[in-house]
Amino acid sequence: MKSSAIRPIALVLSKELTITILLLLGVSFVVFTILFASPGDPFSVLLEGQLSTAEVRAGVREAMGVPRSWTLQYLFWLAGMLTGNFGTSIRTGLPVLPEVLSVGLNTLILTIGSLIITLLIAVPIALYSAVRGTDKISWPLTMFSYIISALPIFWLGYIAIYFFTHKLGLFPLAFGFSSGGQKYRWLYQCLPIFVLGVGNGTISEVIRFLRQEMGRVMAEDYIRTARAKGASVWKHSFKEGLLIPVTEIVASKIPFILGGAVIVEQVFNWPGMGRMAWQAAQDRDYPVIMGIAILAAVFVRMGSLFQSVVYVIVNPRASKE
Amino acid sequence: MTAAPTLKIEDLHTYFYSRDKEAFIRSVDGVSLEIAKGETLGVVGESGSGKSITALSVLGLISARPGVISGKIGFKSDRIQKNLLQDLDDFVKLTTKGGKIMAVSKDVVGWERKAERVMNKLRGKEITMIFQNPKSSLNPFMSVGKQITEAIQLHTSMKTEPEAKERALTWLDRVKIDSPRLRFDNYPHGLSGGMCQRAMIAMALACEPSLLIADELTTGLDATIQSKIVDLLLELKSQLGITTMLISHDISIISRLSDSVTVMYGGTVFEYGPTKDLLSAGFASKHPYTSALLASVPSKQSIREKGYLQAIEGDVLDTINVPEGCRFYGRCNQVTEKIREKCARHEPDLREIGSGHKVRCWLYFD
Amino acid sequence: MKNYSQRPGEISESWGLPIWKKVDRVDLAYVGYGLVIVTLVVVSYILGAFHLLPRDPQDIDLGLMMAPPGTAGHLFGTDFMGRDMLSRLIVGIQAYFLPGLLAIFIALFLGALIGVLAGYWGGKFDTGITYFTNLVDSFPRLVLILLVIAAFKPDIYYIMLVVGLTNVPVVTSLIKGKIQFLKQKNFVEADVALGVPTRTILLKHILWHNCRSLLIIQATLGMAEAILMETSLSYLGFGVQEPTPSWGNMVQSGANYFMQGKFWPSTAPALAILFTILGFHLLGDGLNNILEDKRNA
Numbered sequence: 001m002k003s004s005a006i007r008p009i010a011l012v013l014s015k016e017l018t019i020t021i022l023l024l025l026g027v028s029f030v031v032f033t034i035l036f037a038s039p040g041d042p043f044s045v046l047l048e049g050q051l052s053t054a055e056v057r058a059g060v061r062e063a064m065g066v067p068r069s070w071t072l073q074y075l076f077w078l079a080g081m082l083t084g085n086f087g088t089s090i091r092t093g094l095p096v097l098p099e100v101l102s103v104g105l106n107t108l109i110l111t112i113g114s115l116i117i118t119l120l121i122a123v124p125i126a127l128y129s130a131v132r133g134t135d136k137i138s139w140p141l142t143m144f145s146y147i148i149s150a151l152p153i154f155w156l157g158y159i160a161i162y163f164f165t166h167k168l169g170l171f172p173l174a175f176g177f178s179s180g181g182q183k184y185r186w187l188y189q190c191l192p193i194f195v196l197g198v199g200n201g202t203i204s205e206v207i208r209f210l211r212q213e214m215g216r217v218m219a220e221d222y223i224r225t226a227r228a229k230g231a232s233v234w235k236h237s238f239k240e241g242l243l244i245p246v247t248e249i250v251a252s253k254i255p256f257i258l259g260g261a262v263i264v265e266q267v268f269n270w271p272g273m274g275r276m277a278w279q280a281a282q283d284r285d286y287p288v289i290m291g292i293a294i295l296a297a298v299f300v301r302m303g304s305l306f307q308s309v310v311y312v313i314v315n316p317r318a319s320k321e
Numbered sequence: 322m323t324a325a326p327t328l329k330i331e332d333l334h335t336y337f338y339s340r341d342k343e344a345f346i347r348s349v350d351g352v353s354l355e356i357a358k359g360e361t362l363g364v365v366g367e368s369g370s371g372k373s374i375t376a377l378s379v380l381g382l383i384s385a386r387p388g389v390i391s392g393k394i395g396f397k398s399d400r401i402q403k404n405l406l407q408d409l410d411d412f413v414k415l416t417t418k419g420g421k422i423m424a425v426s427k428d429v430v431g432w433e434r435k436a437e438r439v440m441n442k443l444r445g446k447e448i449t450m451i452f453q454n455p456k457s458s459l460n461p462f463m464s465v466g467k468q469i470t471e472a473i474q475l476h477t478s479m480k481t482e483p484e485a486k487e488r489a490l491t492w493l494d495r496v497k498i499d500s501p502r503l504r505f506d507n508y509p510h511g512l513s514g515g516m517c518q519r520a521m522i523a524m525a526l527a528c529e530p531s532l533l534i535a536d537e538l539t540t541g542l543d544a545t546i547q548s549k550i551v552d553l554l555l556e557l558k559s560q561l562g563i564t565t566m567l568i569s570h571d572i573s574i575i576s577r578l579s580d581s582v583t584v585m586y587g588g589t590v591f592e593y594g595p596t597k598d599l600l601s602a603g604f605a606s607k608h609p610y611t612s613a614l615l616a617s618v619p620s621k622q623s624i625r626e627k628g629y630l631q632a633i634e635g636d637v638l639d640t641i642n643v644p645e646g647c648r649f650y651g652r653c654n655q656v657t658e659k660i661r662e663k664c665a666r667h668e669p670d671l672r673e674i675g676s677g678h679k680v681r682c683w684l685y686f687d
Numbered sequence: 688m689k690n691y692s693q694r695p696g697e698i699s700e701s702w703g704l705p706i707w708k709k710v711d712r713v714d715l716a717y718v719g720y721g722l723v724i725v726t727l728v729v730v731s732y733i734l735g736a737f738h739l740l741p742r743d744p745q746d747i748d749l750g751l752m753m754a755p756p757g758t759a760g761h762l763f764g765t766d767f768m769g770r771d772m773l774s775r776l777i778v779g780i781q782a783y784f785l786p787g788l789l790a791i792f793i794a795l796f797l798g799a800l801i802g803v804l805a806g807y808w809g810g811k812f813d814t815g816i817t818y819f820t821n822l823v824d825s826f827p828r829l830v831l832i833l834l835v836i837a838a839f840k841p842d843i844y845y846i847m848l849v850v851g852l853t854n855v856p857v858v859t860s861l862i863k864g865k866i867q868f869l870k871q872k873n874f875v876e877a878d879v880a881l882g883v884p885t886r887t888i889l890l891k892h893i894l895w896h897n898c899r900s901l902l903i904i905q906a907t908l909g910m911a912e913a914i915l916m917e918t919s920l921s922y923l924g925f926g927v928q929e930p931t932p933s934w935g936n937m938v939q940s941g942a943n944y945f946m947q948g949k950f951w952p953s954t955a956p957a958l959a960i961l962f963t964i965l966g967f968h969l970l971g972d973g974l975n976n977i978l979e980d981k982r983n984a
Contacts, residue, residue, distance in 0.1 A: 224382060224452065225458045255826060316462065
């Protein structure tokens with residue numbers, strides 16, 4: 001990449017970053033509105049939990065008066081979040097942010113791992129269909145991907161666990177992350193990644209999208225030229241036909257995968273933010289669920305940003321805008 | 322013909338099966354032509370006459386799956402001599418019912434594998450093709466220079482980057498692109514249409530192929546650029562003596578650049594002969610279609626006199642429902658009573674009526 | 688050399704071909720299967736609503752636990768408490784059917800409304816809509832629902848409201864795109880020039896004639912999603928509670944038995960989910976292929 005190309009790329013990226021920030025602000029706004037509208041007045045809980053000492057709390061309550069102004073509450077809350085204060089969990093009393101971040105990491109591993117699995121399945125099928133067109137194999141493959149996408153993922157999880165524990169002769173007393181001393185423990189820990197990767201319900205759409213994009217690119221004029229000059233069609237079609245569509249579809253499916261993670265973490269007792277969210281919903285633990293909602297949105301927007309970055313680097317025309 | 326021609330197409334048929342209409346679309350329906358070494362053959366015709374498909378058939382670039390090609394495409398260069406369509410028929414099975422073709426089953430994989438085995442050695446190296454719309458025909462994700470060096474590294478003995486780059490730069494210069502070193506790193510969207518076309522020409526010729534096919538080279542370019550490209554080609558032609566098949570619907574370009582001309586219509590060849598004979602105003606024996614084509618180009622005189630444009634009446638041929646007799650019968654303005662019956666019922670074959678001049682018309686056959 | 692000749696003049700026009708020749712057989716199969724499923728769902732919903740069940744879904748029969756399908760009087764067998772599986776499955780549909788319709792209705796109604804606004808009067812709406820679309824897409828649906836559950840209560844109608852709202856951007860952009868397409872083809876201009884009243888243009892010409900296939904397809908996909916959401920939530924314990932059956936909580940309560948090798952209590956509802964969601968997906972995709980793409984062929 002030439003140095004002269006860096007400047008326009010940086011410009012485009014800073015534009016994308018600004019948009020991301022605006023979106024995250026919107027996210028915080030939506031979360032706030034939901035909590036604000038809640039009948040239980042979670043904000044007194046939240047805000048009082050966020051502010052440090054009793055005097056400060058009393059002072060703020062007085063300053064804000066009755067009824068408390070909505071915008072002020074929002075700003076306080078937002079300011080709190082930006083300084084890293086997400087409140088404390090109602091259930092455990094611990095500050096929310098560090099907890100959520102540490103389980104968020106586990107979910108991140110789960111998400112990325114499962115995305116890789118999904119791609120490993122979807123990409124070969126999509127490419128094969130794009131190149132060969134409708135074939136004897138293509139219909140069973142399509143049917144297969146439809147069925148996989150309609151499977152309830154929790155049931156798939158059960159099947160995986162059963163197969164693992166019974167067929168491989170293992171007997172986990174607890175399905176926990178830290179159950180010790182079993183030979184296949186590491187493999188068992190990979191199981192949720194496989195289950196989420198296969199059963200997240202997006203496979204048929206991913207295949208369809210990738211095949212469509214690759215098919216479209218294969219019909220382009222410049223591929224015809226590449227063929228005519230005896231060059232490798234794959235080399236020429238890869239960027240627009242595979243790389244960019246993959247980043248696009250991955251970025252757009254991250255929300256879906258995160259949703260699936262909530263269930264998978266439940267099935268396998270994986271200590272991620274999905275499981276924490278489930279617990280928080282049961283306990284009406286507002287600060288925790290709020291933190292998780294925001295972190296999830298951050299993950300999604302990071303994925304989107306990543307896609308923009310790849311697009312700008314790969315596409316020489318992008319930086320011209 | 323003393324030496325074997327570089328390209329000899331014999332009775333080429335390229336059909337596409339349409340499931341909607343349960344019939345073949347007969348894009349190329351019996352085309353035979355020859356190009357001698359060093360000769361430039363112009364192929365002229367309206368859109369839909371099958372000229373591009375003929376060229377694509379030669380290169381094996383017919384991408385529509387239910388396409389069938391029959392005939393013989395003989396190719397001879399210094400290094401290799403081959404029928405490009407050999408044995409491909411074996412991969413096609415037709416299901417017919419009462420003379421009507423119901424279904425085509427083509428072993429696509431087998432066909433492509435066989436065809437590719439032959440064509441892979443030839444494409445880019447022995448036979449190259451350049452297309453219209455140069456801007457979209459170049460990979461927008463790769464710099465122009467890189468695309469040229471890719472071809473050079475694939476097909477010539479210059480396998481290293483610096484060697485290939487040198488050669489590419491020489492050629493960029495040869496096609497009259499200004500500041501070749503700068504343009505080398507440009508992307509196609511940064512180049513004008515004319516420059517892209519020059520780059521495509523450089524890319525095609527840098528590997529010194531035995532046959533160059535140019536499909537509507539100048540269509541889509543501005544008029545002034547068009548004539549510059551034609552000048553460039555004339556120059557390259559005299560310098561290199563490269564065998565060319567030049568396809569265009571623009572008669573003026575054909576007349577400037579080609580040694581011989583083939584006139585195509587409705588998937589067949591109507592007339593063939595040396596350019597100076599066919600396209601000059603004085604020569605009498607010309608297919609009615611060719612005459613009509615020539616007449617439709619406004620001359621200086623007709624512009625001065627503000628005369629009407631001479632269009633050819635009627636519509637382009639329906640390539641599915643091909644009529645029984647001569648394909649031009651409905652639109653021909655030179656039909657005489659003597660031959661009307663023949664024109665309507667029997668398709669004339671291509672016959673030689675002068676030295677190297679062939680025509681497919683009943684007018685000239687008694 | 689093969690002879691590919693055929694007699695001229697024997698070509699049928701594409702309009703004359705019957706639909707099963709024009710259209711991919713596969714798509715017809717998809718739509719057929721989908722319609723079967725839709726019928727089953729609707730019929731089951733009605734049966735469930737009027738309690739016209741083969742057996743009482745709460746009827747415990749400890750002597751006949753986990754009977755396989757086909758056992759006397761139990762077409763689909765029984766669950767781990769001897770309750771009739773078929774009746775429970777039928778009642779399970781109650782949990783998602785009406786709420787699903789709510790979600791679909793919200794998505795289509797609001798989506799069409801905003802889509803028409805954006806597409807027809809365009810311009811300044813555009814950036815706002817893109818922003819909101821991206822905003823809504825930033826949330827994983829399930830997490831958002833959990834947030835709503837924590838803030839309010841685990842009421843399936845609230846949840847479906849959320850599902851419906853989060854689907855609005857998709858419908859909006861589809862309708863907007865369609866309108867822009869129509870504008871590009873000058874249909875709208877022609878209508879206006881002919882003096883057609885705006886309400887007619889919007890309702891009859893645009894929405895009914897041009898967008899209805901799109902809306903139907905979104906409805907099928909919306910129902911599929913509603914089923915997915917409801918079953919996931921009831922699996923997680925947030926929906927209908929035991930002993931009232933919902934497909935999700937049925938799978939969950941059969942979990943322990945599954946691990947002991949007794950698959951049926953969990954598998955029966957799981958298969959129900961699978962085949963039903965599959966039906967809606969195939970219906971949507973099949974209709975999409977038939978109605979949207981092929982028309983241009």
